[in-house]
Amino acid sequence: MKQENIPVIKPRQPYMAVRTDHFKKIGFKTFGISQFYEFFLGNDLENCLQAVPDGSVDLLFEISEREIHTYIGGTVLKAKQWPMEAGSRYFGVRFFPGQCILPEDLSIKELINADIEIDGNYLGNRLTDRIQEGHTLEDWARIFLTYYGEKALKKQEDKGWNRLEEYVRNRIYESGGSVDMSTLEKETGYSACYIRRSFERVHGVSPKTFEKFIRFQNTLHHVNYKKEKTYEEIALECGYYDQAHMIREFKLFSGFTPEDYRKFIAGTPVQMLE
Template sequence: MAPADGDQRNDRGGVLADAVARFGRLAPRPALRGHVEAIWRSRVGDRVDAPLVIVPDARIDLIWTGSQLFVAGPDTSPALAPLPPGARVVGFQFRPAAAGALLRAPMHALRDARVDFAEFAGAAGRDLAARAADASDDAAALSILQDGLARLLADAPAPDPRLDALYARLQRAGDGESDLARLARAAGLSERSLRRRSLDAFGYGPRTLARILRFGRFMDALRARRGEPLAELAATLGYADQAHMSREVAAFSGFTPSQVRRQLGAPVAVSFKTHRRD
């Protein structure tokens, strides 16, 4: 993995985590699946000499670094993770609207924050981190973490299905609508109640949630090496135009769409329909 060069870094000196770290996903144990969607593992490249840029994805994660167990709250802007070359990280990605059952806190209170798990789980959280740190290897640490989370989630309530439906509605490709009145009617809630529940469950109101999920579709498109011109990609994803997409991508990543595309290695397409720059 090559070091990050100046063209790849944002104005804070960071490089996209997706570009310089290898990610793998595995299914959690059955006891966790009502609240944990996936376990991801990441290894930073050995020659990476820049902090990693973590972009918003409308999710909450419990992250283990080998020495620290902490909650990564819902982000609204890119965050820097100053991990050393070769670092290994494990994350438990919660299902939409499911983290509150474990953390017993509104997600808007954790927005753009990284908080030690012991702040939520007390002695049980400290003990879990200590036992994982004493594990013989990464596999043993992961087993300890899954066992501990299963115990903590044993009596946790399931996510509100109305919020599951809201998330799914806003996540669908091409469905960029975030009209609060329409969403509230679909959920069978008042507008005020829907916004409050959305803030508690996701950390965002419905409109911000919709923007971040659309940005996620942009990232997915580039990860899939879709090579259409940026103006066409903007239209496909429901942005008003390419300039609108560029503003949103910059807000959530710190990069232009072209910079993101270059970092992720997608082919650059040439369009004869537009000469607009991002």
């Protein structure tokens, strides 16, 4: 089951750049982290954000003058509104699927389609105090890494128990979300039931559901960047049966048809949507 140079599809939440003030991000590819980001939710904005399925986990620190609240959320199952506190700054960490170190009292299944307030110091004493002392996204990212880095290295050393999940996840990435279960059974030598159970233990959703998320995320990228392509061409490139199939899932997962989505994001730099 050797795999090399697998293309990883990064988790995208495009509405953060559209529906918040002063959105900024730092891409990252170490310790299972996809990006650090910050935004401000002004009192004149809607006090909610729309999330889309991405298969990942986000850790979000709500920073006010007096206190910090910390939330952790897993992937949504379709387009969903998350309530936010207007007038606060937010610092977030988005992880690649299956990579976040969770609080010991939470399982990934509890985080699916949920946003849970947690003890922000679960990664180490005074983490939230240190974040409160920071002033910029770069400060917060550096502080977070001093707490998270050692634990992430330990997790990487211990991951041998679940090579099967890693293989299945990488095959889904490699295929763009189009590898079938019978192929995975043949390639791994494990039964569909065992593959599904091993995958759900890490991701909280089945391989089939995760494949839909990856196809959608890949489609988001194409819709963002490849304006010269027809929707029929995008649908076929991203593994859908046809254009109607793609549009149906895109609307379920994003809340818009591809055409309406492009109108909604018009004027937002494409790199901020990624």
